[in-house]
Amino acid sequence: MYNNYTKDIFQKDIKYCKGVGLRYADILSKKNIFTIYDLITFFPRDYEDRTKILKISEAIKNEYKNSVVFVEVIDISNFTFQFKKKPLVIVSDGATICEVPIYGGRLPAGISLREKLYLTGKFVRGTRGKIQCRMIEFEKPSSNSLSYGKIVPIYPLTEGLSQKKLRTLIINELITFEKNMKYDIPLIIKKKYRLKSFVDSIMEMHFPKSFEALNEARESLVFEEFLSFQYIHLSERRPNILIKEKRYNSCNALEKVKSSLGFKLTADQNKTIEEIKEDLFSEKQMFRLLQGDVGAGKTIVAFLTALIPCESGFQTAFLAPTEILALQHFYTFKRIVRNASLEDIIKVDILTSSVNQNERNYLLKRLREGRCNILVGTHSILYDEVVFKNLSYAIVDEQHRFGVSQRNKLLSKGNNVDYLLMTATPIPQSLALTLFGELDLSVIKSMPAGRKGVLTKYKELYERDHCYRFLRSRILKGEQGYIVFPLIENTDSNFITLTSEFERAKKDYFYDMEIEIIHGKMKDIEKEYIMNRFNNGEIKILFSTTVIEVGIDNPNATTILIEGAERFGLSQLHQLRGRVGRGEKLGYCYLIIHSELNDIIKERINIICETTDGFKIAEKDLELRGSGEFLGERQSGIPDFKIGNIVKDGEIMRKAKDEMRELLKSGKEEFLKENEIFILKADYLKKSIIKDE
Numbered sequence: 001m002y003n004n005y006t007k008d009i010f011q012k013d014i015k016y017c018k019g020v021g022l023r024y025a026d027i028l029s030k031k032n033i034f035t036i037y038d039l040i041t042f043f044p045r046d047y048e049d050r051t052k053i054l055k056i057s058e059a060i061k062n063e064y065k066n067s068v069v070f071v072e073v074i075d076i077s078n079f080t081f082q083f084k085k086k087p088l089v090i091v092s093d094g095a096t097i098c099e100v101p102i103y104g105g106r107l108p109a110g111i112s113l114r115e116k117l118y119l120t121g122k123f124v125r126g127t128r129g130k131i132q133c134r135m136i137e138f139e140k141p142s143s144n145s146l147s148y149g150k151i152v153p154i155y156p157l158t159e160g161l162s163q164k165k166l167r168t169l170i171i172n173e174l175i176t177f178e179k180n181m182k183y184d185i186p187l188i189i190k191k192k193y194r195l196k197s198f199v200d201s202i203m204e205m206h207f208p209k210s211f212e213a214l215n216e217a218r219e220s221l222v223f224e225e226f227l228s229f230q231y232i233h234l235s236e237r238r239p240n241i242l243i244k245e246k247r248y249n250s251c252n253a254l255e256k257v258k259s260s261l262g263f264k265l266t267a268d269q270n271k272t273i274e275e276i277k278e279d280l281f282s283e284k285q286m287f288r289l290l291q292g293d294v295g296a297g298k299t300i301v302a303f304l305t306a307l308i309p310c311e312s313g314f315q316t317a318f319l320a321p322t323e324i325l326a327l328q329h330f331y332t333f334k335r336i337v338r339n340a341s342l343e344d345i346i347k348v349d350i351l352t353s354s355v356n357q358n359e360r361n362y363l364l365k366r367l368r369e370g371r372c373n374i375l376v377g378t379h380s381i382l383y384d385e386v387v388f389k390n391l392s393y394a395i396v397d398e399q400h401r402f403g404v405s406q407r408n409k410l411l412s413k414g415n416n417v418d419y420l421l422m423t424a425t426p427i428p429q430s431l432a433l434t435l436f437g438e439l440d441l442s443v444i445k446s447m448p449a450g451r452k453g454v455l456t457k458y459k460e461l462y463e464r465d466h467c468y469r470f471l472r473s474r475i476l477k478g479e480q481g482y483i484v485f486p487l488i489e490n491t492d493s494n495f496i497t498l499t500s501e502f503e504r505a506k507k508d509y510f511y512d513m514e515i516e517i518i519h520g521k522m523k524d525i526e527k528e529y530i531m532n533r534f535n536n537g538e539i540k541i542l543f544s545t546t547v548i549e550v551g552i553d554n555p556n557a558t559t560i561l562i563e564g565a566e567r568f569g570l571s572q573l574h575q576l577r578g579r580v581g582r583g584e585k586l587g588y589c590y591l592i593i594h595s596e597l598n599d600i601i602k603e604r605i606n607i608i609c610e611t612t613d614g615f616k617i618a619e620k621d622l623e624l625r626g627s628g629e630f631l632g633e634r635q636s637g638i639p640d641f642k643i644g645n646i647v648k649d650g651e652i653m654r655k656a657k658d659e660m661r662e663l664l665k666s667g668k669e670e671f672l673k674e675n676e677i678f679i680l681k682a683d684y685l686k687k688s689i690i691k692d693e
Contacts, residue, residue, distance in 0.1 A: 005180035006677055009036040010684040018172045027160045037684065039173055041642045043205050044153035047214065050120065051150060056096035059123040060131060066120055068148045069093055069133075073115045076107065091119060091133075098123065098131045110140060118148040137164060146171065151208045170206055178203060183677040185224045189659055195220040205643075219652070222644040226656035228682045229641075234660055242285045244416040247314060247392060251277060253307040253342060260340040261300075268292075268444040269301050275442050276305045279418065280393070286418035291427055292444030293614035294578025295451070298422050301444070302395045303333055303374075305420070310346050310373040314392035317410060318376045323352045323524040324531050325397065328553065330376045351377035351386065354524055382409050395420045424575065427618060445615070453612060454577055454587035458565065458605045460597060467561050467590040468509045474559045475513055475540045479585065481559035482542050484576055486567040488519050496563055496594060502543045515541040518548070546572065548579055555583030565591035566601045570621035573608050622646075 014034055015025035033039050050068045059067035071091035079088045079101060087102040089111055100119070102108070111117070121135040137147045146152075146167045155166050177199070184190065184198045196204070196216055201224075204217035254273075258265070265273075272290060279286035292298045306316040318333075320326040330350040337346045349363055349372045366372045370389035375381060391414030396407065411417045421439065447453075459467055471481050483505070485498040502517050516539045518530050527547070533539045535554050542548065546568075560580045565573060573591065581587020591605055607620050646653060 005176070006183055006680070009040070009177070009181070010680065012036055014039060017169065019169050024161075024165075024169070027158060030158045031156070031161075036173055036177075037681075039170060040177055040202055040206075042155065042170070043643055045156045046154040047208065047211075048152050048154060049211075050148050050152045053118070053148065056093050056098050056123060056131060060125065063122065063124055066122055066136060068118055068120045069098075069123075071098070071117055071119050073111060073113055073117065076111075076113060091117070096131065098133050099126070100133045100135050102135075108138070111138065116141065118145070120147055139164075151211065151214070153206055174203060174206060183681065185220065186227070186663070186675050186678055188663075189223070189227060192659075193223060193655075195223055198224060218643060221642075222649050222652050223656060225641060225644045226649070226653050227660055228678070228685055229644075230653075230656045230660035231664075231678070231682050232686050234657075234664060242416045243283055244285055244418075246281070246283060248281055248308050248312045250311060251308050253311040253346065254304050257307060257336060257340040257342065258304060261336070262339075264449065265300070266297065266444070266446045266448060268446045269297050272301050272442040272444055273304060275440075276301070276420065277308065279440070280305065280308050285416045286420065287439050288419070288442060289421045289423070289439040290442045290444070291423045293447070294424060294575060295447060295582055296444040297448055298424070298444055299329065299332070299397070300336075302397075302420060302422055303329075303336065306374055306393060306395060307346065309393045309418075313370070314390050315367075315370065315372065315388050315414075316374045316393040316395065317381055317388070317391055317413070318374060319381055319394070319396045319410060320376065320378060321397065322547075323354060323378055324527055324547075324552070326350060326352055326376055326378050327528060328531075329397070333374065333376065346373050347371060348374045348376065351375060351380050352524070353378065353380055354528070355380075379406075382406055386413070388413050390414065391417055393418045393420070395422065397422045424578075452581060452584065452586040454581035454589050456577060456589040456591065456609045456612075458591040458593055458609060460593050464592055467592060468505060470588070470590070471541070471559050471561060472509050472513075474588070475510075478556075479558040480534070480537070480540050480554060480556050481561070482544055482548060482557060482576075482579055483561045484544050484546065484548065484563065486545070486564045488521065488545055498543055498545060501563070505543070510541060513540045514538060515543060517543045519545040520547045546576065548576070552579055553582055554579075557582070558585050559588045559590075561590045561592060563592050564594040565605065566593055566595050570604060570607060570617050570624070571614070574612075574614050574617045577608070577612075 012035060013025070014020055014028055014036065015022055017036060017039065020028070028034075028039070031042065033042055048066055050066075052068070053070050054062075054067050056069050056071070059069050071093050073089060074092050074097070075090035077088045077090065078085045080086070081101070081103060084105065086105050087107045089100040089102065089107075091098050091100060100121075117138045117140060119133060119135060120137040120139075121133045123131060123133050126132045139145060139147045146164065153167065155163060157163065157166065181199050185195055189195065190197070195201075198221075201217040201220045204213050205221065208214035208217065254277075276286070276288065276290075279288060290298055290302065302318070306318065309316050318329060320329055327350065330348065333348045334343075337343050337348060347366075349366065351360070351363060355363065363372065364385060364387070367375060368387050368389055375388075380386070394410050394414070394417050396410070396419075407419075411419060471483070474481060483501075485496070485501065487497045489497050489499045498517065498519060502515075506515060516530050516534070518527055522530075530539065530542070531552070534542055537556065557580050560576060562568070562573065562576055568576070577587075577589045580589060591608065593601065593605065595601060604624065607617060611617060644652070
């Protein structure tokens, strides 16, 4: 049983801690420090090795690093800075004299004539040839020093808070923490991976004995933090793993349709189909994430596996985030079923907000009676009035557009429904384990045969004319294309936007061609009409926002111009590029840079130009932008980790997931009983980890 102190660290207001009070409690709140736990896990952003005490003559050779010297104050004078007098402290180490200008304007308490101090800062030779110290800290000799003679933590600060004060507050609490904290990393994990104890690791993170010990402490705390996250993720987010009765008889329809496709599936596609088949025919409910690169053929895999429930008299729901995508899937599935001569056996229907009431009522009746085998649709499928006779398989396309409650709403429409999530955004394994730790993972990387790929180049603003003329030349060869903008319109007339450029381009470049605008603010019926005309070849160029980012499949579209490319994330650029090169012709992608081409923009854009591997791009995107921006804040479900980094520590996350699955196998209640403090801590962390909606 845990003691009262263990409860206190999660519940006790920081203002009651030694040295804090109301004033510093308010300052600390700006850094999200509200409890003792927040304080002791407010880890340094960096460390400085101040184990060596140097002479001033040695310190001046470390011009770009902070050094520690032991000095005596031999004089206190002043100097003029910005027409004001400021204190000037003169110190000596017995061999060399140094000036310490105090730009703040007030002599710090503790500095007086003949005082001996440990002085930390950068030592440089000034304009007059004199040595100066740009002081950051000083401390009187002490057996319990905070700023010299050791590896010293450097914390992220806020106004009103100094390194010295924050170190003092933390060490005050760590003394109590070390004596009273009874919590530790679950013993079985600690032994297996030879991790340090929780208390020792916390102590080392703030005041490490060595950099080697610091690395060991960090690894132990990352494992413990990821284990807490996986406990919450697996026990809270995933419905209990349910045993289902064997319900499917065969997969003859799948094999018949597969042989009538007119093309061969890739090795990755066949492997994924086998993984899903194994899940469907097992006696456990399937929870699987299917991710793949742009154009890798995830949808056909999902559809083929949906034929297994249909053949045995069960139903499948196929949920898409937009009406355009739902309609595209619907027409594709109908065509595939017709080509296999199975239209009398496999009935595919569609339900969106555009379906009129009479058609809707008829469809809902067919669904209740089991005469609809596969229902493709948007959020409309989630309404209470949509009742299936025997839903057993749910497929969700573009998973990050839907929240957990929507997922559970869909699953509630059947009994132990098998569940497949799909994403067209390649997600690095580290992030996939974080976002979808409760799911099994299937990956399709290889491209269908016959694809020529996409040639990608970046152009600066003055080269736009070349890009537009190139696109015109491709259209004259009978091909089609896209021009994508980050903004529909903008009050800033200097910025190129969708609406401003459409009219200009129509006049200057495409005066004899059918071109059209499409964007997210248009009604679904308008977008559907435009997309149908584009897919039929009537419209030659689509001027668009990112509404075309996912799922649009027109093999005749070979060229895409992306205006203001520096405003998009790398993964988004990769998705947009994936709209071309989907047929047997080479695709072309021009990234038009609107801003000044600096090193940061050039680094990002070069990544897209150099590789078409979506997983490499996604890894780099995650590294550059951080997890919060990768999928967007609203439904990303990204936890605010104290110490773990899902890019660098992906392997630890994988191990934590596997270990927590094993721990929970014996039952959540038993784990709870044996690890009360671990659960207490996990419950405290839940508010920063569960962010679905």
